[in-house]
Amino acid sequence: SAKERVDDKYAPREVVLYQYDACPFCNKVKAFLDYHDIPYKVVEVNPLGKKEIKWSDYKKVPVLVVDGEQLNDSTEIISTLQRRIYGDSMDATSSDLESDEEEKWRRWVDNHLVHLLSPNIYRTPKEALEAFDYLTTNGNFSTMERMTGKYVGAAAMFFIGKRLKKRHNITDERTSLYEAAEEWVKALDNRTFMGGSKPNLADLAVFGVLRPIRHLQTGEDMIAFTHIGQWYSNMEEAVGPSSRLR
Ligand code: GSH
Incomplete structure (x- = not known):
């Protein structure tokens, strides 16, 4: 299997993810x-007010608290976990060659791919x-926010999508x-996979940002009209079911 198991010695004990779904x-x-089968709790943050992360100076999500220590920023969080899990066990020579490519594509996800999402889904x-509708179904909103939010929110996002499109020259x-x-x-x-027979951090980054849009019209179109589908299915299988604790 392409699945990666973490040695008990390096596995974090308690992981809490503060997020928007x-x-x-x-x-x-x-x-x-x-992918690493690391169990984690989720705290769904309400984007209006964000009282669930009042305790934090950093005001964005994701925030990951690992055994009491706060980690900020998705790319930083992943690099830190990767270093802790593999640390010295990484074969420096074989991974050095790959890491340029891996890093380049992780940056491509943050600097390019993510910016295409909002203009498309809205x-x-x-x-x-x-x-x-999909965002608010899984997000942390009160019934009142959900009801008033639907049309107002969708309209707002439609216009924000247009503004982002302009900003990123799309x-x-x-x-x-x-x-x-x-x-x-x-x-x-x-x-x-870019990582070969197993996904590397670039594979996981691309897959991660595409997963929430996969079953929206944008995602359906992308699978239908490009060649990314095979890789995407391979990733679904490699990542497997969520290790989120319920
Ligand atoms: N570079 C950060 C990362 O990779 O984690 C970006 C995180 C980010 O922009 N998160 C958004 C956020 O929290 C949510 S998608 N925005 C601030 C807000 O909602 O007020």
């Missing part, structure tokens, strides 16, 4: 934890409504997303 950055961290009023959001998907497939260069 559909946030791409949070989903990167979840993909890493799920592209049309219909899609904005679908996406917003002319056609679907074309840009399809191009990104094909760029990734090309980078795989016929390997099952």
Whole structure:
């Protein structure tokens, strides 16, 4: 199996993820934890007020608390966990070659791929409504917020999507997303995963940010109109079921 098990010696004891359920950055961290079968608790943060992270100076999600220690920023969190899990056991020579590529594509996810998501999922009023409905179903909102939020929120996101599109110089959001998907497939260069027979951190990052949009119209279109589907299925199988504690 492509699954990675963590040596008990390095496994964290208690892991708590402060998140928004559909946030791409949070989903990167979840993909890493799920893949490594690291059990974690989730605290769903209410984005209006964020009282669940009042105790923190850092005001974004994800925040991961590992055995009492706070880690911020998805990429930092994953790098820190990776170092702790593998530390000295990493074979320096063979991994050095890969790490340039791996790092390059992890940066590509943070600097390019994530910016394509909002303009796509909120592209049309219909899609904005679908996406917003999905986000609020799993998110931490009061009934009142949920009810008033649906149309107002979807409309707001529709316009925010347009503004982000402009800011990141995107002319056609679907074309840009399809191009990104094909760029990734090309980078795989016929390997099952960028990491070879097992996913590396770039595979987990791409998969993580795409997972929350997979069953929205955007995700369905991306699977239908690009060649990313095979890799995506391989990732689903490699990552396996969530290790989230209920
Ligand atoms: N670079 C950070 C990471 O990779 O974790 C970005 C995290 C981020 O921007 N998170 C968003 C956030 O918390 C949610 S998707 N925004 C602040 C807010 O909601 O007020």
